[in-house]
Amino acid sequence: MASFLADAVVYLGAAVVCVPVAKRLGLGSVLGYLLAGIVIGPFLLGFIGEEGKDIMHFAEFGVVMMLFLVGLELEPALFWKMRKQVLGLGSSQLVPTALVLAALALLLGFTWQGAVAAGLAFAMSSTAIALQSLKEKGLMHTSAGQGSFAVLLFQDIAVIPILALLPLLATTNVIAADGGHWIDTLPGWQRTLAVLVAVGAVVALGRYVVVPLLRVVARTRLRELFVASSLLLVVGIALMMETVGLSPALGTFLAGVVLANSEYKHELESDLDPFKGLLLGLFFMAVGASINFDLIAGAPGTIIGITLLVMLVKMVLLLLIGRRSGFGFDQNVLFAVGLGQVGEFAFVLLAFIAQLAILDAHWTDTLMAITALSMTLTPLFMLVSEKLILPRFGTVQAEERPADEVEVRHKVIIAGFGHFGSTLGRLLRANGVEATILDNDSDQVDLLRKLGFKVYYGDATRHDLLEAAGAHEAELLVCAIAPEAAPALVETVHKHFPHLKLHVRSRNRMDAYELMDQGVLHIHRETLDTAIHMGVSVLQDLGMRHYTAHRAGQNFRRYDEAALKELAAKRGDKVDYITSVREKIAEQEELLRKDLHHDPSHSDHAWDSEEMRDAAKGR
Amino acid sequence: MPRILILFAHPRLEKSRINKAMIRQVPTHRDITFRDLYELYPDFNVDIAAEQALLAAHDIVVLHHPFYWYSMPPLLKQYIDLVYAFGWAYGPGGTALKGKAQFHVISTGGAEVAYTPDGFHGHTLKEFMLPLKRTATLCGMSWLPPYVVHGTNRVSDAELEQAARHYHDVLLALTDGRLGLQTLTGLDRLDMITIPTT
Numbered sequence: 117m118a119s120f121l122a123d124a125v126v127y128l129g130a131a132v133v134c135v136p137v138a139k140r141l142g143l144g145s146v147l148g149y150l151l152a153g154i155v156i157g158p159f160l161l162g163f164i165g166e167e168g169k170d171i172m173h174f175a176e177f178g179v180v181m182m183l184f185l186v187g188l189e190l191e192p193a194l195f196w197k198m199r200k201q202v203l204g205l206g207s208s209q210l211v212p213t214a215l216v217l218a219a220l221a222l223l224l225g226f227t228w229q230g231a232v233a234a235g236l237a238f239a240m241s242s243t244a245i246a247l248q249s250l251k252e253k254g255l256m257h258t259s260a261g262q263g264s265f266a267v268l269l270f271q272d273i274a275v276i277p278i279l280a281l282l283p284l285l286a287t288t289n290v291i292a293a294d295g296g297h298w299i300d301t302l303p304g305w306q307r308t309l310a311v312l313v314a315v316g317a318v319v320a321l322g323r324y325v326v327v328p329l330l331r332v333v334a335r336t337r338l339r340e341l342f343v344a345s346s347l348l349l350v351v352g353i354a355l356m357m358e359t360v361g362l363s364p365a366l367g368t369f370l371a372g373v374v375l376a377n378s379e380y381k382h383e384l385e386s387d388l389d390p391f392k393g394l395l396l397g398l399f400f401m402a403v404g405a406s407i408n409f410d411l412i413a414g415a416p417g418t419i420i421g422i423t424l425l426v427m428l429v430k431m432v433l434l435l436l437i438g439r440r441s442g443f444g445f446d447q448n449v450l451f452a453v454g455l456g457q458v459g460e461f462a463f464v465l466l467a468f469i470a471q472l473a474i475l476d477a478h479w480t481d482t483l484m485a486i487t488a489l490s491m492t493l494t495p496l497f498m499l500v501s502e503k504l505i506l507p508r509f510g511t512v513q514a515e516e517r518p519a520d521e522v523e524v525r526h527k528v529i530i531a532g533f534g535h536f537g538s539t540l541g542r543l544l545r546a547n548g549v550e551a552t553i554l555d556n557d558s559d560q561v562d563l564l565r566k567l568g569f570k571v572y573y574g575d576a577t578r579h580d581l582l583e584a585a586g587a588h589e590a591e592l593l594v595c596a597i598a599p600e601a602a603p604a605l606v607e608t609v610h611k612h613f614p615h616l617k618l619h620v621r622s623r624n625r626m627d628a629y630e631l632m633d634q635g636v637l638h639i640h641r642e643t644l645d646t647a648i649h650m651g652v653s654v655l656q657d658l659g660m661r662h663y664t665a666h667r668a669g670q671n672f673r674r675y676d677e678a679a680l681k682e683l684a685a686k687r688g689d690k691v692d693y694i695t696s697v698r699e700k701i702a703e704q705e706e707l708l709r710k711d712l713h714h715d716p717s718h719s720d721h722a723w724d725s726e727e728m729r730d731a732a733k734g735r
Numbered sequence: 736m737p738r739i740l741i742l743f744a745h746p747r748l749e750k751s752r753i754n755k756a757m758i759r760q761v762p763t764h765r766d767i768t769f770r771d772l773y774e775l776y777p778d779f780n781v782d783i784a785a786e787q788a789l790l791a792a793h794d795i796v797v798l799h800h801p802f803y804w805y806s807m808p809p810l811l812k813q814y815i816d817l818v819y820a821f822g823w824a825y826g827p828g829g830t831a832l833k834g835k836a837q838f839h840v841i842s843t844g845g846a847e848v849a850y851t852p853d854g855f856h857g858h859t860l861k862e863f864m865l866p867l868k869r870t871a872t873l874c875g876m877s878w879l880p881p882y883v884v885h886g887t888n889r890v891s892d893a894e895l896e897q898a899a900r901h902y903h904d905v906l907l908a909l910t911d912g913r914l915g916l917q918t919l920t921g922l923d924r925l926d927m928i929t930i931p932t933t
Contacts, residue, residue: 656777661747661748661749661773661774662773662774662775662777663746663773663774663777663810664747664749665777666777666778667777
């Protein structure tokens with residue numbers, strides 16, 4: 117226990133110190149974590165030693181979670197549209213890169229088997245680094261972002277056949293009996309069947325089991341239970357995928373896509389995001405800590421030289437592919453630099469290669485050092501391209517090609533979709549304004565989704581949920597949640613999303629005062645208009661001309677809004693205002709007294725011929 | 736027999752002596768339809784389809800309103816804007832009103848002499864009503880002279896009742912054919928007309 121706590125303090129402390137510093141220097145969080153790992157690693161402070169490798173395996177789970185979250189943002193229809201890009205871009209990156217790198221390895225004196233194995237391992241890019249950096253810079257929706265994602269997804273899928281292929285390259289027959297999965301003992305067709313069943317299970321589970329289950333959990337209104345369910349979902353799918361020998365990242369990505377249409381999308385996103393962030397950070401720190409500086413110090417020229425050469429080869433090939441795909445110059449640079457490193461899958465493949473004795477221990481260690489080094493260099497390269505290359509060459513073409521939009525986020529968010537919010541939402545929709553809708557009543561969400569509304573479950577006063585719902589890109593937020601909760605939502609919005617225009621529903625004038633104190637401009641008292649409409653209807657039924665009653669209602673409404681502002685100003689003078697019953701009565705009295713002096717029909721005397729008659733008679 | 740649709744628009748009928756009196760005298764008759772627009776559409780949200788169906792089912796359209804700012808009250812303008820629609824009342828395919836007749840029933844606060852070249856307003860009522868006339872002819876309707884009640888601010892109660900009674904008689908004479916439309920087109924005003932007994 118004590119050592120666990122000590123480790124936690126080391127990792128968390130390093131992250132808390134290094135990441136903000138790196139961000140402040142404009143280096144991005146990835147580099148911050150990597151530097152933190154180097155600092156606490158065996159070659160500088162020595163807080164962590166060899167166990168860093170184990171941590172890396174554990175922390176790789178961050179990549180799995182990241183892919184789940186990426187999947188959540190990709191609706192199935194969009195994913196299906198991307199399939200050509202995944203196959204086309206992915207294969208045109210992986211095959212040539214592996215071939216060229218293998219040729220280089222042959223020149224270094226590798227056997228052909230070793231060269232092919234190393235080429236395949238080094239053709240992989242880092243999902244963790246590339247996606248994290250792209251997301252941090254908000255570039256996921258650009259053509260480079262989408263292209264990178266397609267290539268990474270293809271690599272993810274390709275790892276499976278590559279792992280199957282590597283034993284064929286083994287010169288000596290050393291496959292350890294315990295190294296294989298149970299599934300490796302099955303004949304080929306059964307193995308394929310198992311894979312298909314697993315993929316089908318993910319889709320079916322996502323559609324028919326997970327959503328109803330989450331609904332039950334949501335109904336308990338225990339947030340931690342929902343977090344636990346989210347984690348269980350991801351861990352469970354990862355485990356199932358590993359069992360059948362598939363990439364867990366691929367499986368959770370698929371599950372994410374299946375759940376992308378569900379009402380729990382944003383809640384899952386906001387609940388898992390901190391875990392993903394922490395685990396990824398841990399992963400990057402482990403990578404930093406695992407860099408073998410002794411080895412590098414032994415042959416610095418060779419290792420750094422090979423690293424730079426490998427990255428150069430990868431980037432040049434990527435530039436060529438990007439060009440053929442029609443990326444603009446700046447998009448192409450982003451694409452090439454983002455994917456130019458050797459990724460975390462290389463660790464997995466190299467470990468397997470070492471186990472199969474395709475390469476000797478010296479070379480696999482060297483290649484691992486190169487992998488870690490290239491991952492560390494990538495954020496630096498990105499920084500250089502961002503600060504030096506793109507400003508000089510990228511600006512001309514920057515505007516030419518519009519970013520490929522994959523995800524359409526709505527300009528309006530409606531928080532609260534009960535009878536009030538849904539009426540408002542229908543009005544907006546009837547006029548072509550689609551909104552992202554949040555509600556925290558799971559039964560209501562269920563019902564509305566059946567009616568074809570895109571409603572998401574969750575507590576709209578939480579800033580992370582608002583963020584997941586796209587509050588950063590939205591223009592306006594309608595607050596139609598229970599009036600008691602409205603001030604909390606307003607506070608969150610003012611703090612985190614000050615650009616959002618706010619329209620807030622309040623129950624009565626007491627609520628309205630509080631919202632006015634918060635500086636809300638558009639306050640809509642839900643009781644006001646209904647009461648006035650009803651009053652107008654009563655007057656009409658009593659025989660008043662309909663239009664006269666209508667004008668009376670309109671004038672009364674204006675008068676009441678003015679009275680509200682006037683009373684609010686008076687109220688502001690009192691310190692520690694308590695909304696006691698007595699004060700409410702006092703206020704009602706004041707209102708009624710004011711009403712006596714207000715005749716709503718007086719303002720319409722332009723139509724009143726009595727005055728003109730009097731004037732005419734006087735003439 | 737021609738059917739008459741009266742579109743009445745007054746935002747403050749409670750305060751109008753003459754119009755209250757005239758409306759009381761609108762005959763209850765199967766060929767006369769009376770629409771009190773400010774009562775029907777206090778929120779100005781005119782039911783276009785319903786109104787077009789009514790217009791189509793009548794032969795003479797009577798626009799009954801006070802003469803505000805040399806024109807009509809805003810709801811009646813809104814009504815014409817929305818109901819006399821492009822492609823329905825005018826423009827390509829807009830023939831729904833073609834062949835019908837239209838006239839205005841107008842009350843003015845000012846006396847008759849105010850509407851002369853030398854009077855207070857400097858122009859005749861006929862000149863002021865030119866846009867209204869063109870509205871009717873654009874839709875292919877024949878333009879009948881207006882029924883005018885001048886000086887409403889000064890008329891006595893007896894004069895008021897007499898005017899209202901005359902209005903009643905004109906409406907009935909139009910429906911039963913005693914007043915032929917062709918004989919009216921040449922006149923200046925309908926309120927001066929002598930109604931034939933047979």
